[in-house]
Amino acid sequence: MAARIEHLVTSGTFSLDGGTWDVDNNVWIVGDDTEAIVIDAAHDAEAIAQAVGGRTLRAIVCTHAHNDHIDAAPELAERTGAPVLLHPDDLPLWKQTHPDKAPDAELTDxxxxxxxxxxxxxxxxPGHAPGAVCLYAPALTALFSGDTLFSGGPGATGxxxxHFPTIIESIRDRLLTLPGDTVVHTGHGDTTSIAAEAPHLKEWIDRGF
Structure with missing residues (x-):
């Protein structure tokens, strides 16, 4: 059975720097009928576990450690036995949400x-968060961008x-060099493509997006 991409939207809150906002998050499941990985276990471990079903969950991948992308990760790991993977540069953010539970393994470039x-x-x-990562799956013509790149611009850096210059550098050097037909599956909102976003790089810089 060929690998496929499945999409789930979960709702909750994002909290940082003393503020809290209601958010809808994209949860991405990549796999086939027997195994899968989850990208960003947001808000609702029960809903994500139901979407995974009886498949073996190989990993729970965190694109970064803002609470809205990791709040359900430990519970989902406990339910499924899957390891939680996070880039170590985001451990300070992780600890704000899960001070007593560390990720299981590190993600590396x-x-x-x-x-x-x-x-x-x-x-x-990096840029939206120090340990932000994207996942590139050329066989699926897909990029899972977390909050680094959205339809219409970079992730927030305020x-x-x-750090705004850092996210622009990341997008320019790591993402816009990918094939134009690569579909960008984002952490929030609609999908886009590398070809759709690439022409706007100078505009983003000029606007200080």
Whole structure:
């Protein structure tokens, strides 16, 4: 059975720097009928576990450690036995949400994760958060961008642990070099493509997005 991409939207809150906002998050499941990985276990471990079903969950991958992307990760790991993977540069953010539970393993730039016969390459793309990563799956013509790149622009950089010049560098050097037909599956909102976003790089810089 060929690998496929499944999409779940969960709702909750994002909290940082003393503020809290209601958010809808995209949860991505990559796999086939027997195994899968979850990208960003947001808000609702029960709903995510139901979407995974009886498949073996190989990993719970965190694109970064803002609470809305990791709040359900430990519970989902406990239910499924899957390891939680996070880039170590985001441990300070992780500890704000889960001070007593560490991730199970580290994500590193260039690492490959295999599931259902496809490989996803970890791209370290700091800026929105120090340990932000994207996952590139060329066999699926897909990039899972977390909050690094959205339809219409970069992720937010106006809060702690974020940096606008760094996210622009990450997008320019790590993402816009990918094939234009690569579909960008984002952490919030609609999907886009590399070709759709690439022409706007100078505009983002000029606007200080």
């Amino acid at each position: 260039g690492q490959t994760l295999a599931v259902a016969g496809v490989e996803l390459t970890v791209l370290h793309t 809060r702690s642990y974020s």
